[in-house]
Amino acid sequence: MKTIEDLGDLAGRRVLVRSDLNVPIKDAVIGDDGRIRASLPTLIKLAKAGAKVIVTAHLGRPKGEPKPEFTLAPVAERLGELLQPEGITVHFAGDVTGEAAQTAVQDLDEGEVLLLENVRYDAREESKDEAQREALAEELAALADVFVSDGFGVVHRKQASVYDVARKLPHAAGGLVLAEVDVLKKLTEDPARPYVVVLGGAKVSDKLAVIDNLIAKADKLLIGGGMVFTFLKAQGHEVGKSLLEDDQLDTVKGYLETAKAKGVEIVLPTDIVIAPEFKADSPATVVAADAMPADQLGLDIGPESGKAFAAEVAGAKTVFWNGPMGVFEMEAFAGGTKAVAQALTEVDGLSVVGGGDSAAAVRQLGFADDAFGHISTGGGASLEYLEGKELPGLAVLEED
Ligand SMILES: Nc1ncnc2c1ncn2[C@@H]1O[C@H](COP(=O)(O)OP(=O)(O)OP(=O)(O)O)[C@@H](O)[C@H]1O
Numbered sequence: 124m125k126t127i128e129d130l131g132d133l134a135g136r137r138v139l140v141r142s143d144l145n146v147p148i149k150d151a152v153i154g155d156d157g158r159i160r161a162s163l164p165t166l167i168k169l170a171k172a173g174a175k176v177i178v179t180a181h182l183g184r185p186k187g188e189p190k191p192e193f194t195l196a197p198v199a200e201r202l203g204e205l206l207q208p209e210g211i212t213v214h215f216a217g218d219v220t221g222e223a224a225q226t227a228v229q230d231l232d233e234g235e236v237l238l239l240e241n242v243r244y245d246a247r248e249e250s251k252d253e254a255q256r257e258a259l260a261e262e263l264a265a266l267a268d269v270f271v272s273d274g275f276g277v278v279h280r281k282q283a284s285v286y287d288v289a290r291k292l293p294h295a296a297g298g299l300v301l302a303e304v305d306v307l308k309k310l311t312e313d314p315a316r317p318y319v320v321v322l323g324g325a326k327v328s329d330k331l332a333v334i335d336n337l338i339a340k341a342d343k344l345l346i347g348g349g350m351v352f353t354f355l356k357a358q359g360h361e362v363g364k365s366l367l368e369d370d371q372l373d374t375v376k377g378y379l380e381t382a383k384a385k386g387v388e389i390v391l392p393t394d395i396v397i398a399p400e401f402k403a404d405s406p407a408t409v410v411a412a413d414a415m416p417a418d419q420l421g422l423d424i425g426p427e428s429g430k431a432f433a434a435e436v437a438g439a440k441t442v443f444w445n446g447p448m449g450v451f452e453m454e455a456f457a458g459g460t461k462a463v464a465q466a467l468t469e470v471d472g473l474s475v476v477g478g479g480d481s482a483a484a485v486r487q488l489g490f491a492d493d494a495f496g497h498i499s500t501g502g503g504a505s506l507e508y509l510e511g512k513e514l515p516g517l518a519v520l521e522e523d
Pocket residue numbers: 276323324325326327347348349350366421422423445446447448449450451452477478479480481482500501502503
């Protein structure tokens with residue numbers, strides 16, 4: 124992959140950067156700015172080289188139309204605060220590639236940064252129709268002279284601002300992408316064993332698919348978070364109103380059988396914290412995982428499971444963790460995530476936390492970044508990398 128240095132002298136040139144600035148935001152307040160901070164070194168490097176830096180990024184899943192709750196405006200503000208000590212001014216364009224973006228690019232000075240509005244406001248970004256994506260990529264490319272791909276968290280997406288635009292401009296991988304790939308390579312090339320993978324979170328259908336491949340690579344898979352309930356249901360248990368992927372039950376049954384045949388242990392929680400409603404103050408109780416009532420939902424793994432998971436993690440030589448064990452944003456359902464995070468800090472070997480929400484979780488729970496071997500900005504992206512899949516956003520950077 125080409126690096127920024129390979130792009131030559133960037134003074135006065137317009138550099139389009141794809142960053143992953145997908146941070147948790149509620150009521151326009153940013154919960155954890157880890158991904159914004161992770162994007163800074165590349166932006167600073169380019170700005171200091173005298174480039175006109177144009178950043179494209181997404182926030183959440185607005186499904187192809189402008190929705191005010193998904194605006195990147197609060198991110199632009201935070202970016203401005205973080206770059207101010209460097210003397211770098213940040214502007215925000217009110218649209219993706221339209222008149223506002225074009226005018227803002229024309230007005231951009233050398234050494235300044237312009238953040239474009241949420242690229243997923245444009246339905247073409249995520250379109251399965253290549254011609255649609257290409258048309259948006261063409262508009263993005265017209266704003267710049269070169270492209271730097273630095274949004275590691277999205278390199279698993281074949282999307283216009285990640286994949287197609289790289290084919291339209293001279294391109295390079297940014298420092299964040301290179302650094303992430305470096306660490307993840309260590310996990311795929313002969314990891315020290317036992318190698319334990321912990322999976323949780325809410326993007327169940329996205330992440331179920333990776334299990335199949337991880338069975339071939341890891342020694343143990345610990346399953347928590349929203350993913351648990353599809354497994355419990357597949358084993359014939361009641362899961363009440365919990366997160367569930369009904370259409371994946373047969374697939375999950377298949378995973379359980381394959382794992383058994385390969386001697387890989389899939390460890391499921393034995394107790395669950397349940398509540399009648401998805402609310403911070405909903406009364407929480409602990410029940411056995413095979414005895415959930417039909418009228419409540421599972422919001423965390425239980426204390427017994429937390430301890431068991433922690434023991435598995437602490438005994439590993441290589442651990443990769445993606446996805447919180449429960450709804451850690453609410454105190455009553457943060458216990459499982461806390462137990463696993465604590466155990467990860469005690470690993471005598473390489474511990475990697477992957478994912479926007481997982482990274483936010485460990486920080487929110489008071490753990491320092493350097494308590495872990497590496498905190499990856501990619502959730503789905505790092506998982507797919509570990510599976511050994513070709514990531515479109517990386518593969519395209521290897522093309523000329
Ligand atoms: N039992 C559960 N029911 C519902 N939601 C849950 C449950 N357990 C965890 N979650 C939620 O999962 C979310 C995080 O899931 P996600 O899969 O997005 O994690 P991530 O991989 O760290 O992030 P990303 O893939 O976005 O980088 C959290 O907001 C948490 O509240």
